[in-house]
Amino acid sequence: MNLAQSVLAVNDDLPIKTNLPVHSGKVRSVYWLTAEDSQRLIAEKNYDVEPNTPLAIMVISDRISAFDCVWHGEGGLQGVPGKGAALNAISNHWFGLFKQHGLADSHILDIPHPFVWIVQKAKPVMIEAIARQYITGSMWRSYEKGEREFCGITLPEGLSKDQKLPEKLITPSTKGILKGIPNVPEADDANIANQDIIDNFDAFNFKSKEDVSLYQRLLLEGFDLISTELAKIDQTFVDTKFEFGYVKDAAGTDKLIYMDEVGTPDSSRIWDTAEYNNGNIVENSKEGFRQMLLNHFPDPDILLNKNRMPEREALAKNNALPAEALMDVSKTYRNIAEKITGNTIQLSKNPKEEIINILKSDFDLIK
Secondary structure (H helix, E strand, O other): OOHHHHOOOOOOOOOEOOOOOOEEOOOEEEEEOOHHHHHHHHHHHOOOOOOOOOEEEEEEOOOEEEOOEEEOEHHHOOOOOOHHHHHHHHHHHHHHHHHHOOOOOEOEEEEEEOOEEEEEOOEEOOEEEEEEEEOOHHHHHHHHOOOOEEOOEEOOOOOOOOOEEEEEEEOOEEOOOOOOOOOOOOOOOOEOOHHHHHHOHHHHOOOOHHHHHHHHHHHHHHHHHHHHHHHOOOEEEEEEEEEEEEEEOOOOOEEEEEEOOOOOOOOEEEEEHHHHHOOOOOEOOOHHHHHHHHHHOOOOHHHHOHHHHHHHHHHHHHOOEOHHHHHHHHHHHHHHHHHHHOOOOOOOOOHHHHHHHHHHHHHOOEO
16 A cells, blocks of 8 residues: 555545635535535434534544644655544544533534544534643643743642642643633634633533533543553553534524534543553644654744744744654554544545545535
């Protein structure tokens, strides 16, 4: 198999029926279906959504981003083989468990292919909900510099790098630039305190103050469920980011749901437990790739300093990473996905052709 051919790098050029521009993010592309196709699928597939709900095809890619840049490898590798399928498989697994345990639904209505979700339109809550149970990463770097307050929470003195925190913390940040909210910086990904969310719940798209408590419960219970399941395969759930939104069911009732992805190597830190107990950090998440980049380039400040963004973008554009580095990431993602789901992650020979065929034959969504 040609590895470069097995990678789905460009995912915004599929001939899916849509009359809107395709939204392409760093990893996923979203194709909003026509009103006619949305209504047809809701009726044909008996989806539990309001009949006029807009639906979309969400296609994941194998691209890998880090430090706000997309990276590529030697030999024409424009992504990481198996990464997209691994991410979707992990999210699908956790979303299924959340539903089984009565937590909340997700935005996913159907999974036609390992790279594809059919999703319902949701009104996103404008926070990135982050839960942590170890002090590491950016929190440790700030703590090491003397900061003790994070999102309205005061940490005790004397903590060590990678130490387990006295209790799990919720450290939310803004999703996008929000304006005119007291105490909330007008910047994307700005740390915010829980009280600021409660005091301005409607500005963050919550429907009530009670739903702020509900999101916290869904965050912590989802975190605990994943943490418990990972412990069974000797993995430690370090921290993660969840996103939430509102949808309406077939009866027109508003529901707060999980959105985007959950518990994946892209949105979480996952450590090998045995290694951690021996004093070593072995990352089974994208953090390992980030550390590789910091060690690979002679001036790591380019990757860490937001004021050097043009240099960073040039670094990503002009440097093909060693193929073995991307294959190491592939191994990490596929291994953790297979441990979590119990299923083998297969590399597609031609993922784009497979997606087109199934969306044409089973959903009549190809032009």
